[in-house]
Amino acid sequence: MNNFSKTEREIFILTNVYLRLADIIPLNDGTFTELDLGCGKGGLTLGLASLYPRRRILAADIMLGRLHKVEKKLRRSRCGENVFLLRSEANMLLGRLLPDNCIDRLHLLCPDPWPKLRHSGRRLVSSQFMTSLHRVLKPGGIFHFSTDDPEYMAAVVRLVEESGFFEEASPSAIADIAHIKTEFEQDWLDEGRTVPHRVWKAR
Numbered sequence: 001m002n003n004f005s006k007t008e009r010e011i012f013i014l015t016n017v018y019l020r021l022a023d024i025i026p027l028n029d030g031t032f033t034e035l036d037l038g039c040g041k042g043g044l045t046l047g048l049a050s051l052y053p054r055r056r057i058l059a060a061d062i063m064l065g066r067l068h069k070v071e072k073k074l075r076r077s078r079c080g081e082n083v084f085l086l087r088s089e090a091n092m093l094l095g096r097l098l099p100d101n102c103i104d105r106l107h108l109l110c111p112d113p114w115p116k117l118r119h120s121g122r123r124l125v126s127s128q129f130m131t132s133l134h135r136v137l138k139p140g141g142i143f144h145f146s147t148d149d150p151e152y153m154a155a156v157v158r159l160v161e162e163s164g165f166f167e168e169a170s171p172s173a174i175a176d177i178a179h180i181k182t183e184f185e186q187d188w189l190d191e192g193r194t195v196p197h198r199v200w201k202a203r
């Protein structure tokens with residue numbers, strides 16, 4: 001799908017707000033496209049890459065070191081020719097860099113919970129995030145969210161409902177990847193916490 005060999009995979013460093021990602025990656029060519037937003041150590045990205053070699057998989061994180069690790073894992077596993085690693089801030093990616101209606105499924109799994117009330121403004125999901133999210137998703141596109149933090153989950157459910165942009169989707173929309181546990185989810189499960197997943201469909 002892309003032109004990079006397994007030893008030359010690029011990490012796209014996206015710091016220019018005037019960049020149009022569609023000029024680099026053909027995002028509107030009809031290929032089913034998944035975005036692992038805040039991909040961390042890449043558990044979901046690697047799972048998707050091995051399940052779906054014909055889909056386009058975008059893995060984005062603000063931490064370059066994490067993306068280097070994901071790149072190394074992809075190289076070792078000899079899969080992921082279809083994976084694009086993006087070093088980008090999530091709001092900039094969704095708000096500016098991605099074109100409209102280009103994502104089929106967006107996964108935001110175990111984002112930093114910022115549990116203290118005074119830090120809640122640092123959370124990724126906000127009303128502005130909902131607007132950008134809806135812009136980049138294709139109609140009927142899926143928003144998949146998980147967190148171990150009940151208060152963050154309640155806040156996200158509220159934001160989704162207030163936005164009016166989404167309707168509840170069937171869990172079958174993520175049944176194909178229910179067996180994949182990201183590194184953070186596994187850590188929380190090992191500590192005896194629960195990590196619910198929710199899924200919505202763009203109107």
Ligand SMILES: C[S@@+](CC[C@H](N)C(=O)[O-])C[C@H]1O[C@@H](n2cnc3c(N)ncnc32)[C@H](O)[C@@H]1O
Pocket residue numbers: 037038039040041042043060061062063066088089090091108109110111112124182183184185
């Ligand atoms: C708690 S980790 C979860 C990683 C992975 N999704 C998982 O479930 O294992 C959150 C990830 O989001 C990234 N992140 C935090 N804020 C971000 C932002 N504003 N833009 C992009 N990535 C961000 C962090 O660097 C980190 O890798």
